[in-house]
Amino acid sequence: MIIVAITGASGVIYGVRLLEVLKELEKDITLLVTEPAEIILKHELGIDEEQIDSLVKRHYDAKDLTTDINSGSCRFQSMVIVPCTMKTISAIANGYTSNAITRAADVALKERRDLIVVPRETPLRSAHLENMLKIAQEGGVILPAMPAFYHQPQNIDEMVDFVVGKILDILRIDNQLYHRWQE
Numbered sequence: 175m176i177i178v179a180i181t182g183a184s185g186v187i188y189g190v191r192l193l194e195v196l197k198e199l200e201k202d203i204t205l206l207v208t209e210p211a212e213i214i215l216k217h218e219l220g221i222d223e224e225q226i227d228s229l230v231k232r233h234y235d236a237k238d239l240t241t242d243i244n245s246g247s248c249r250f251q252s253m254v255i256v257p258c259t260m261k262t263i264s265a266i267a268n269g270y271t272s273n274a275i276t277r278a279a280d281v282a283l284k285e286r287r288d289l290i291v292v293p294r295e296t297p298l299r300s301a302h303l304e305n306m307l308k309i310a311q312e313g314g315v316i317l318p319a320m321p322a323f324y325h326q327p328q329n330i331d332e333m334v335d336f337v338v339g340k341i342l343d344i345l346r347i348d349n350q351l352y353h354r355w356q357e
Contacts, residue, residue: 179278188337207223260305
């Protein structure tokens with residue numbers, strides 16, 4: 175099982191595209207969406223949470239701390255938080271498990287499972303960098319939503335696919351979402 179969490183940062187397109195690709199690959203996906211992310215989904219993509227439910231096997235309320243994913247005995251493989259707010263990064267870095275997203279991330283770190291955090295914030299202040307460093311030092315992967323240009327993207331979709339392809343690479347899922355560097 176792969177947990178995908180979408181928080182209220184700009185860039186929800188990355189989370190939605192990741193869900194689409196994982197569904198195409200027939201992966202077992204559990205989704206968590208924060209209330210601010212619902213607002214951003216509407217604003218940036220014109221969709222609501224129910225419209226992405228068809229892409230996942232399970233969808234839990236991000237405020238529900240009683241779900242199975244909040245326990246170390248739940249054997250999920252990986253968790254991706256995309257996009258991830260600085261508030262969520264701060265909570266994870268400091269062990270503040272106030273919702274299902276931060277608790278599942280806490281479980282991923284303590285159980286040594288894949289945790290990929292995709293911050294979408296700029297510029298960054300020292301507190302942001304320190305919190306990301308804490309997560310990285312515990313084994314989490316910080317994968318900023320920074321598209322590359324060496325593959326000469328022709329549109330926004332290709333820029334989004336680059337970032338989603340990098341997420342899939344870290345999850346060890348083969349993909350052809352972007353052209354890799356060639357000498």
